[in-house]
Amino acid sequence: MNNHIKNILLFLSCILMVPSTYAQKKKNYTDTAQGVSFDMVFVKGSTFKMGDKKGDLLLDNGINPSVPVHEVTIDGFFVGKFEVTQALWEAVMGENPSEMKMGNHPVEMVSWNDCQEFLKKLNTLTGKDYRLLTESEWEYVTRGGKKGVKMDVSSQNIEQRAWMTSNTENNQHQEVGTKAANELGIYDLQGNVWEWVNDWYSETSYKQAMQSNPQGIQNGTDKVYRGGSFMSEVLFCRPAYRNFDKPDVKMNFLGLRIARSL
Template sequence: MNKFTCTIILLCSLVVSTFAQKKKSYTETIDQISFDMIYVKGGTFQMGDRKGDLVLDTGENPSLPLREVKIDGFFVGKFEVTQALWESVMGSNPSELKVGNHPVESVSWNDCEEFIKKLNTLTGKDYRLLTEAEWEYVARGGKKHEKDKSSIENISSRAWVLNNADNTHQEVGTKAPNVLGIYDLQGNVWEWVNDWYAVDSYKKTGEDNPQGVQNGKEKAYRGGSFLSDENFCRPAYRNYDLPDIKQKFLGLRIGRSL
């Protein structure tokens, strides 16, 4: 084997090794506050459902049409962003009920963008909000969703919702995780996502890593909260508000592309 061949093999090994490292779940630490990022393998899934709690006066169901969506692999926060992490990045805690390891709340979509901008400056990485499609893919269990029905059955056994949360959010990670090892995707606090909201988003966007419509008045959020009935915690259920709105039941979870 000549020197040139050895060099090529070494370079290929380094590329493979680097790619493998990029796909490995990891822990990040900011000022002694750590958070975990879980690698989610890409795949396809059927996005939306026919239940249609938000059927509008027009008769439209914003969770239709059902469609097969392709998602590339990405990282997602194992937990909702906690008050402790938010304070370590931003220097203050905006939450109405201040308890360090509970999810941060009373943050607007605009606040979340500012948090992520500062987090990226501190870490040198490119964290972001999930897309609606990524969020739903994770909530359904990713590539394992066809074998796992827990995301739509007995939600209150795994989530802090109206009938068990005593009208307040709870410490993150105190209910069972989903099949991907990710906690509190349903219940506890709603989670802002990146997409602009539109009733007919699914008719206007593609099926390959959809990013939602390109403009609008409201931003989407997902997952339900401690004030939600189980029906509103279904993976397909869509909610929305103006990007400067702050609510005691509304927080975030971060993601990161490969």
């Protein structure tokens, strides 16, 4: 076989390898940190309608932070199948700060600032670049991602997917993954514990045109968290509901979920 043919075959083999390698990057996978494993789910990108045309609870100043409904385009990314557990947090940070300590329950009593320290250490241990979801990514995933664009059922039968006041008798969070998953196979996006996201909070951030992968305002005083908790009524577990607090606040119903860009 002469060199010309060899070069052609080598070129063809490289071309054939590209789709395989690219596809591999987009598969669900399991990672491990200090012996504790966690699952990541690939979410396909698409355009969806963010917000709630019925509106949200009006703030004292009369502003409704969940309107108007607006189109947002999200690129594909990876998201944690479960909320970050106490076991994973302890493996990474060396301690469990939770008020109600139960290993496979979601970690709580962690501030947004604490979450940043956790992510830095997790990335050092894994060699990857994990982060919090953006607010738009969180709502997109909770609404079922691309699968939920045509038929959004995230505001229906919430009790089947969420631990909240109406079905949590012992007034505490529950083991992750014990309620039904959503259309993407992701658990506890609604209920159990609220989840910090990356964005600074703005009452009027929805009053803007269609955009791709919005990151929210660049600075502020409060960080957003989403999803409701075991202490929430169904209203607060709706996918459009926005909550927020200072980035150093810690509460026993507030945790996190991780994400990773492609």
